[in-house]
Amino acid sequence: MENKPTTQPKGRYELKYRGVDCLNCGHPLKLSDKFCPNCSQANSTKKLTLLDFFEEFLANYVSYDSKLWRTLTALLLRPGKITREYISGRRLSYTNPFRFLLSLSIIYFLIISYNSEFKSINKYGYNNQKSIFDLNKEFQKIEFDSDEERQLALIQIDSLKMSKFFKDRISNKDSIILSDPTSYFKEINTENLTRRFFGKIDFFNSIIKHDTIYYFEQGVSKFEIPENRENEITFNLANSFVEIEKRPGTFLNSLVSKLPFTTFFFLPFFSFFIWLVYIRKKYTYTDHLIFSFHNQSLLFILLIVSNLLNAVFNFRSEGVFILIFAIYLYKAMRNFYKQGRVKTVIKYFFLNTIFFILGILAITILIAQSVFTY
Structure with a gap:
């Protein structure tokens, strides 16, 4: 039957x-x-x-008992406990932490990429009429308490002659280089490594701006520049600096859009420090990494909500959500590691200090990489 x-x-x-x-x-x-x-x-x-x-696609995300909603509910309402359940074996109930974090970072990346507020800074590019050195025009846009205060600020700016000073310095340096580029480059080659490296960047910066050199081989043939790795690197760096000067807002937008993906290179190092701090606990390095993934996922959720609120209501809410995350992280550490308040607070501040140090290092590497490849 x-x-x-x-x-x-x-x-x-x-x-x-x-x-x-x-x-x-x-x-x-x-x-x-x-x-x-x-x-x-x-x-x-x-x-x-x-x-x-x-x-089938919608059922996986919309149904009330889907992994996504169970993960979101546990993550928002039970700080730290979702990690305890996941590492204890209840994995079928929740979304994979790495995949969940990757999905959130992509969503955040798309939101940041759509937000092009940094591109307005492009008007300050060096070849734009609204140069960043034109301080008088920019001061006209600033609100002062009185006309007397405005006039005093303008007089002080004029007395410094900053705009003329910067323009003259740049113009003089460029004119020296462009008067005899071949001889100038040969002179740079006699300097020590540091002076030679930055001198070549200045040289290439000037000829790219004023002599329409678009690629390294052009400079090699036109100015009798030796074709070696050092010269090629300095040319590429100078070319990137020129592009950044032309469109600083576009560069900033590109830089910020890459920040979410630095998380996947940053968190494994940070998790190592968590493992050291809680080395007496019976947790593996992977357990600490999952804990980091869950907390970072919550941060992305808060930042996504913050960006949406900013776009709809036109106000800055990042500070409020960062404060919420700070409180959430403390609760997560308490619930997951099951230690007293004093120990948790000490480790909380220590790990956050490590987090910021590693974060600054990661951002520095990201900026360097972005400059080299821009």
Whole structure:
């Protein structure tokens, strides 16, 4: 006698679409098997329609008992406890921490990329009419308490002659280089390594701006520059600096958009310090890394919400959400590591100091990498 289910399923799971062998792994099935007990694939021989495809996709994210909603609920309402449950073996109930963090970082990346507020800074590029050295024009936009205060500030700026000073210095340096580029470059080559390296960057910066040199080989043939690795590196750096000077806002936007992905190189190092601080606890390095992934995921969620609120209501809410995260992190450490308040507070401040040091180092490396590849 056939073992038929008591409730009649619909759609792709109707009995007429059931098979006796799994299409994925070949495991024998019964008609009552909605899913393969060996590989968990749905027992259905029905060809996928476009509607079936989107129903399955949405079901994984919208259904009330999906892994996504269980993960979000546990992450928001039970700081630290979701990590304890996950490392204790209850992994089927929650989304993979690495995959969850990656998804959130992509969403955050898209939001930041869409927000192009930094691009407005492009008007301060060196070849733009609104030069950053034109301080008088920029001071006209600043609100002062009185006209007397405004006039006093303008007089002080004029007395410093900063705009003329910077323009004259740059103009003089460029004119010296451009008067005899070949001789100037040969003179640079006689300096020590540091002076030679930065001198070459200045040289290439000037000829790229004023002599329409677009690639390294042009400079080699035009100015008799030796074709070696050092010269090529300094040319590429100078070219990047010129592009950044032209479009500083675009560079900043590109830099900020890369920040979410530095997390995946940053957190493994930070987790090592967590492991050292809690070395007497019976946790593996991977357990600490999962704890870091969960906390970073919560930070991304707060930043995503903050960006959405900023866009809709036009106010800055990052400070509030960073404060919420600071409180959340303390609660997560208490719930996960089960230590007293005093020990947790001491370790909390120590680890946050390490976090900021590593963060500054990671951002420095990111800026250097961005400059080299811009």
